[in-house]
Each structure stands twice: as structure tokens, then as C-alpha cells.
Amino acid sequence: MTDAIGYELLGDIAVLTAQNPPVNALGYDVRTGLWEGIERAEKDGARAVLIYGDGATFFAGADIKEFGKPPKEPYLPDLCTRIEASPLIVVSSMHGTALGGGLEIALGSHYRIAVPSARMGLPEVLIGVMPGAGGTQRLPRLIGVERSLDIITSGRQIGAREALDLGIIDRIEDGAPRDIGLAYARELLDSGAARRAISEMPAPEPVDFDATYEAVLKKGRGQLSPAVAVRGVQAACELPFAEGMKRERELFMELMATDQRQGLIHAFFAERAVGKLPELEGVDPRPLAELGVIGGGTMGAGIATAALLSGLGVIMLEMSAEAAQAARGRIEGNLQGALKRGKIDQAKFDHLTGTALRLSTDYDALKNADLVIEAVFEDMEVKKQVFGKLDAVCKPGAVLATNTSYLDVNEIAAITARPADVIGLHFFSPAHVMKLLEIVVADKTAPDVVATGFALGKRLGKVSVRAGVCDGFIGNRILATYRTAADHMILDGASPFQIDKALTDFGFAMGPYAVADLAGLDIGWATRKRKRAAGLDPRARDFTYADKLCEAGNFGQKTGKGYYVYEKGKRGGTPNPEVMPLIEADRAAQGITPRDFTDDEIVRRYMAAMVNEAARVVGEGIAKRPLDVDVTLLYGYGFPRYRGGPLKWADMTGLKGLLDDIRSWAALDDYFWQPAPLLEQLVADGRTFDDLNKDAK
Numbered sequence: 001m002t003d004a005i006g007y008e009l010l011g012d013i014a015v016l017t018a019q020n021p022p023v024n025a026l027g028y029d030v031r032t033g034l035w036e037g038i039e040r041a042e043k044d045g046a047r048a049v050l051i052y053g054d055g056a057t058f059f060a061g062a063d064i065k066e067f068g069k070p071p072k073e074p075y076l077p078d079l080c081t082r083i084e085a086s087p088l089i090v091v092s093s094m095h096g097t098a099l100g101g102g103l104e105i106a107l108g109s110h111y112r113i114a115v116p117s118a119r120m121g122l123p124e125v126l127i128g129v130m131p132g133a134g135g136t137q138r139l140p141r142l143i144g145v146e147r148s149l150d151i152i153t154s155g156r157q158i159g160a161r162e163a164l165d166l167g168i169i170d171r172i173e174d175g176a177p178r179d180i181g182l183a184y185a186r187e188l189l190d191s192g193a194a195r196r197a198i199s200e201m202p203a204p205e206p207v208d209f210d211a212t213y214e215a216v217l218k219k220g221r222g223q224l225s226p227a228v229a230v231r232g233v234q235a236a237c238e239l240p241f242a243e244g245m246k247r248e249r250e251l252f253m254e255l256m257a258t259d260q261r262q263g264l265i266h267a268f269f270a271e272r273a274v275g276k277l278p279e280l281e282g283v284d285p286r287p288l289a290e291l292g293v294i295g296g297g298t299m300g301a302g303i304a305t306a307a308l309l310s311g312l313g314v315i316m317l318e319m320s321a322e323a324a325q326a327a328r329g330r331i332e333g334n335l336q337g338a339l340k341r342g343k344i345d346q347a348k349f350d351h352l353t354g355t356a357l358r359l360s361t362d363y364d365a366l367k368n369a370d371l372v373i374e375a376v377f378e379d380m381e382v383k384k385q386v387f388g389k390l391d392a393v394c395k396p397g398a399v400l401a402t403n404t405s406y407l408d409v410n411e412i413a414a415i416t417a418r419p420a421d422v423i424g425l426h427f428f429s430p431a432h433v434m435k436l437l438e439i440v441v442a443d444k445t446a447p448d449v450v451a452t453g454f455a456l457g458k459r460l461g462k463v464s465v466r467a468g469v470c471d472g473f474i475g476n477r478i479l480a481t482y483r484t485a486a487d488h489m490i491l492d493g494a495s496p497f498q499i500d501k502a503l504t505d506f507g508f509a510m511g512p513y514a515v516a517d518l519a520g521l522d523i524g525w526a527t528r529k530r531k532r533a534a535g536l537d538p539r540a541r542d543f544t545y546a547d548k549l550c551e552a553g554n555f556g557q558k559t560g561k562g563y564y565v566y567e568k569g570k571r572g573g574t575p576n577p578e579v580m581p582l583i584e585a586d587r588a589a590q591g592i593t594p595r596d597f598t599d600d601e602i603v604r605r606y607m608a609a610m611v612n613e614a615a616r617v618v619g620e621g622i623a624k625r626p627l628d629v630d631v632t633l634l635y636g637y638g639f640p641r642y643r644g645g646p647l648k649w650a651d652m653t654g655l656k657g658l659l660d661d662i663r664s665w666a667a668l669d670d671y672f673w674q675p676a677p678l679l680e681q682l683v684a685d686g687r688t689f690d691d692l693n694k695d696a697k
């Protein structure tokens, strides 16, 4: 027996205990241990077997770290079949998260019991594969096709209660998983219960699988795994069990070979790696109980909402009693949403909007705050005034944070006598919804202040990425560049609508012009004015169509018109007919003869611009590792997760080809298309961005 599975014989019940921290992933040792455990139980004359997990959880799934390597026997599907075929009564007792292969082991068992807090699911599609150990064959036999399709194609986790109602588990019992499992096995033996093999149940009733496949593919914006999983469930209806298992395996292996699988697994590990930084090792965050927020606009109210929901006390500072009242209204509105969705109950709502939230117009109210975030108007002078006041009133050791999205955090820090306590915490709007948090580390920021930023991010349920100081930090800086590439394509002949379509077909949640309409066209307008005032490089290409839209009062969704026209009550917009004439006027003024762009060409240029700027961001140390860029774009900019992030995508696409393209475009515009030194270096060395991620480990 391997150490990963403990074996005991307690009378006529054999107990197999998984001991593979942290999540009892079903790696080779665990699979071997379970196989040998079942055999030994049969030899030892046991009448029942209990399987449960030591530590935090039942098996949380196959060992993802083994993916992409040659599989080693015993394979997981064979193990589930072996467990099910045992003449002994096999009971799985679940706690923590019984996911993927973990739930499949339980489905291979004859009886299933769980503690009330247990969660289970088949999340394989979320990492680019599908259930591959009988999940698509056994679950539909147990609970029917439609319910199985919901669980398998969404990958969602369900609680023990729902699992009981659906018939996935037989019983819920409070207690230690070992104790409740043993008692259940004893009861089954004493009552003379029979083995129950799901594979022997009748085949489930089919649905229209072709239509389901298409619908799922569309919903996933081209993500293959949920759609291919539908075909697995189809096999459960159409083939005998053993044949269905073979079909499931084939489909699983097909998905395993895709770039999408690589992209999704990269995303899984990257989002766990972003918070692991050498500079934070052994550094304790400062205590956090009370948070100050300055400015109760959309952003400040969103930050306050997230903080309240996480259990922090919040003091919201506003300029006047009226503004404070409006801020309270926004926060309460956000919390109403949480109440409606069942995230909080009425008592919690009353507490959060009552004692947990205080509003004030007096900076003195912030004197006990552990961390203060300003979310005031994006203007350096205004920010400096705020930080001057904070420096005067905040207690020693308080963390002073700015939510600026592009201003120089060093300059803001320098206004205070305590620059080590100053940090940037760049939230994305709406801040109680968007998962990304850029933690902007200035030159003098103390390590425990950085650690406090990450601790706050974790507490608020955010994915936090470390960024250095530059105009736009990681995300907005890269955004500015790929947006510029798109703007150039418009000047040269593409339309905003074609660009948006090409990019949503690529998998982005929205195209850049639909995003601009959502964010408000006045934001880009202000940026362009600021940049022109600072003096544009004579080689930079400029245009007026976007300004003209704004001058006419068209700021996007909030005014009902931007690149698109929005009708009340309708989702999405239709192309605004006023846009193309404005663009054509620019082209005429600049003497440009428009040319056609293919969708592929649009994606290629857009992505090359993104990758090139991302390479600069990494090369300059603004992002410590390529994976930090990937996670930023995934969580803040609607980048398709199944492509892993821009730099993972670049690796899979081939860096040399991208660099060749950039060099060829430089022939016409060598100002915009300057290859990033890091990209050139990687190509010269035959290395990838992912190699840099590995170097950083």
C-alpha cells in the first residue's frame, strides 16, 4: 500500500483513508492505494468498505499536475469501475469539496453520505476537459440527462442539500466524515442492504443533443469542453455502459490534446500564483478591522460595499452631507442587490447599513482607520490634497491607498511624511463585482504594506496582482496600446463593428468599442485631450471621429448613443449610422485609401499589439512575471479564459511568427510597431513567456 491511502480493518468494515494533502488529489499514489485497498479488503474478508478523506476534503479531483504527462495505470476510470465491481458494499463519505474524479469515485461507490457543508461537482470543463472517469455515464443514469447536463456543462459546485434532493447522495449527516461513514456502513450491513451499481441502472432518456451541443458552444463563446461533454452524456443514452465509458475516454483525450485545455490550466495555476511573491514570504500584513473610503461615487461605493460584505467596518468620507447621503444610497443599492440574490439576509443587510457603515464629512473620522482608500476625482492636485490631509489625521501605521488608475503613486506618496505606508489599490468598476485588484507598489512602499494590500484583496474575494508604477500600471497600459492598434485599423479601413465582431468571435466578452460605450466615451476623450496637451509625438497617428462623437454629446450607453445606439429595454446596441461618416472624413483628411481587413488579420494585429506591450510591461518589471499579465487581462479585461491570457496565447501561437509580423508592420509604421526587447530576446533564445514564469518559481 502507498502512504497516500491508509488501511484499517474494523471488524467487517475496511476503512480507506485518503492522506494526500492539501486536497487529496487523485494522483498515481492515491489511485494505486485505493485499488490495493479494495483488493485487500476483499481478501481480508471485510463485508463493507468506507472511503473518506483525511484533512480538509474528500478527493478534490484528478491531480491536475499530471495532465499533459503520459497517464500511468491504474487509470481513474478503471479504478471507479473496480470499486463499483467489488462484491463488498462500498460507501463514500464526503466532506469539503468532492470534485471531478472525487465525485466520480463516489459515483463508483454503492452508497454516498456527506456532511451538510460538503460541496460537490464535476468542474472538469472549467479546466478544458470533461469528466473522464464515468461522470458522464453514471450521473445521467442516476439523476437524468437534463440535470446532469446542467451540472456537467456548467461545472458548478452544488451543496449537500441540493445533491440529496437530486438523488446524487443518499444521506446527509452532521459529524466527522469517518464517524458518519462508519455508522452508515454499519447500518447498511445490519439492514442487509444490497450493492447498488449505477452502471447497471437503465440508460437515461435522451434529449436533442445536437441542439444542446450548439447552444452550449455558443454560450461558452467557443469554449469546446462543455460542448464536447454533451457528447459524452449522449453516449450514456445511446451506448451500453462499457461502450459509453470508451466513448467518454476518447472525448476526454481529444480535449486533453487541445490548446484550450492548456490555456485553462495555465489560468488555474496562474491565478493561484499571483499572490505568491518572494517579497511577501514571512511578511505579516498589518491588522485590518476598519476601512476608510474617501469619495462615494460609483467606485468608492463599490469598494465600500465589497468591504462591508467581507465583514470590515467602513467609514465613508464625503465632501458634504448631501454627497454623503448619495453615497449611502449607492452602497445601500448595491447591498439591496446582494439581499435580492440571497447573498445576505435582512438582518445582515440591517447590520451592514447600520452599525457597520458610518458616513462623515470630517477627516477626523478616519483617525482610527487601519487602511484608507481614496476614490476621488482622477486629478493629481486633488489626490495630493487628500493625501496631505490623511497624513495629518491617520494613526501611525495606517495604510494609505490610492485607487488611481494611471497617476504616479510615487508622486502621491511623496506628499506625505510616510511614503512607506502608501500604496496603490486599483479596483475595477463595479468594485463589488469585478474580481481584479491591481496592487501598485511604489518605490518606497514597505513590504508589510504590500502584504496588507494582498490580505485585503483576499478578504474581499479579489484576485490581486502586483504591479509597478507607470502610466496605466499593467492593465490600462496594455489596453491603451491594443486600443490604439484597433484605432489604426479603423483609420486604414476596418469598421468598429467588424473589429468588435472579430474579437467576440475570438472569445472576448465584448469588443473594444462596445466596451468603450459601456465605460463612457468621455473617459477616452479626456485621456486624448490630456495626451495632446502634453504633446503627441509627431509620428503618432491621431484622429477626430471619436472626439466628434463626444462633442455631439454621445458618450455611449449612458447617453443611449456612442458607437452603437441603445434602445431602452433591449440588450446590446445596433451600429450607430453616424459613426462611419465621421471615420470616412478622417480617412479623407489624412489621404488614406481604405482597405479590407479579414477577421483573422484584425485579431492578429490586436493580439500582437497586446503581446508586444505586455512584453514591455514584463521587461520593465512593471509585472513581475508573464502570468501576472495573463491574470490581469483575464480578470479585468474580458480576455477569454480558455486562451489562457495574452502571453500564454502568444506562447501557444508562436513568438517568432508574432515578432516577424510586428517587424513587417513596422515597415509602414515603425513608431507604433517597435518590437519589445523582451520579445526579441525570447525569440533569439528560443524561449517562451512560460519559461520566465518557471524561472520565477
Ligand code: COA
Pocket (backbone or CB within 6 Å): 022, 023, 025, 060, 061, 062, 063, 064, 065, 097, 099, 100, 101, 123, 124, 127, 269, 272
Ligand atoms: N490537482 C492538483 N493540485 C490541486 C488540485 C488538483 N485537482 N486542486 C487544487 N490543487 C492545489 C492548488 O494548486 C493549491 O496548490 P498550492 O498550495 O501549491 O498553490 C492547493 O491545491 C490548494 O488549492 P486552492 O485552490 O488554493 O485551495 P482552496 O481551498 O481555495 O480550493 C479546491 C480548493 C479544491 C476547491 C480548488 O483547488 C479547486 O477547485 N481545485 C480544482 C478541482 C478540479 O477542477 N477538479 C477536477 C480535476 S479533473
